[in-house]
Amino acid sequence: MSGDDRQNEDDRQSELAREHKERQAKRAADQTAKARRNTFIGAGVAVVVVAGGVFAATTLVNREPEKVSAESTPSASASASASTEPSVTPSAKTGPVTCTYKRETSVPNKFVGLPGKKPNMKLKKMTIALNRGNVVIDLMTDAAPCSVNSLSFLAKKKFYDNMKCHRLVTPDVSGVHLLQCGDPQAKADGKNPTDGQGTAGYVYGDENAEIPLVKGVVFMTQAGDAVGQNNSQFAISLSxxxxxxxxxxxxxxMVSEGMDILLGLAASGKDLIVNDADITGDGGTTAPKNPVIIKSITFK
Structure with a gap:
């Protein structure tokens, strides 16, 4: 092999090594970004990954909404935006609505029955009475009838009464800011590895899933990249x-009253019991040092 050939070969090997190193760096960056995304939201129905925090209430994946029927039958069309700022535009459903709820027994749950199939489309407001004060939510019932129907049913059954909100995170801890509630089994102590797995013992489909998670948005959570696995857990976006x-x-x-109360729950990670497994997605949740307790939830 001539000197030029050897030089070319050396250059080629160097180039391959450089490309390999770049690929490794990109994979590491992708994994870091994925881990960061996966610290957002989850709720416990993806039983396949109980040990990894995908199921333990700590996962949200960057995903586009899949058109899984909310088990409500009518077609969607645009409706007026919510009355609070910043505004969001729900996709209203027209015509009669029928909701379907499926029993789910493979996860920790507190079963109080299944909601009825016909939602009350007249419900306009949900009030969460916390031990810190009241939070009022303007409902998007026309766009999310089956979700509102489920929440209302559980509230009437006193499912949420005296329940601790198991997860509170701030941007300096996990890159996002939210309060998450609805696990009847949660200890909300920042240590329990199964916090976030508990449900009401049933699941239902997706609806009104094209709304950006701006501050004040109230939404149902489900594990990982699951679809059609909504349950009793919900979260409130605080940023x-x-x-x-x-x-x-x-x-x-959307929250219309009480946002000041929610924003006062934690100014930063110093107000939290930080659970490293929450951040990595290995189970358990970061919780508020000063417990946030739902006294009751009412609808009108």
């Missing part, structure tokens, strides 16, 4: 920073 993530979660309404 516009959450819009960095793709849409794809059932939005039920």
């Amino acid at each position: 516009d920073e959450n819009t960095q993530l793709d849409v794809g979660y059932n939005v039920v309404g």
Whole structure:
């Protein structure tokens, strides 16, 4: 092999090594970004990954909304935007609505029955009475009738009464800012590895899943990249920073009163019991040092 050939071969090997190193760096960056995304939201129905935090209430994936029927039959069309700022536009359903709920027994649950198939389309407001004060939500019932129907049913059954909200995260801890509630089994102590797995023992489909998660948006959570696995858990977005993530979660309404209460729950990670497994997606949740407790939820 001539000197030029050897030089060319050396150059080629160097180029291959450089490309290999770049690929490794890109994979590492992708994994870091994925881990960061996966610290957002989850709720416990993807039983396949119980040990990994995908199921343990700590996962949201960057995803586009899949058109899984919310088990409600009418077609969607645009409707007026919510009355709070920043505004979002729900996709209203027209005509009669029928909801379908499927029993789910393979996860920890507190079963109080299945909601009826016909939602009350007249419900306009949901009030969450917390131990810190009341939070009022303007509902998007026309766009999310089956989600609102489920929440209303559970509230009437006192399912949420005296329940601790198991997850509170701030941007400095996980890159997003939200309060998550609805696990009847949660200890909300920042240590329990199964916090976020509990449900009401049934699941239902997706609807109104094209709303960006701006501050004040209230939405149902489900594990990982699951679709049609909504249950009793819901979250409230506490920052516009959450819009960095793709849409794809059932939005039920917007906070119209009490946002100051929610924003006062935690100024930063110093107000939280940080669970590293929450951040990595290995189970359990970061919780508020000062417990956030739902006294009751009412609708009108």
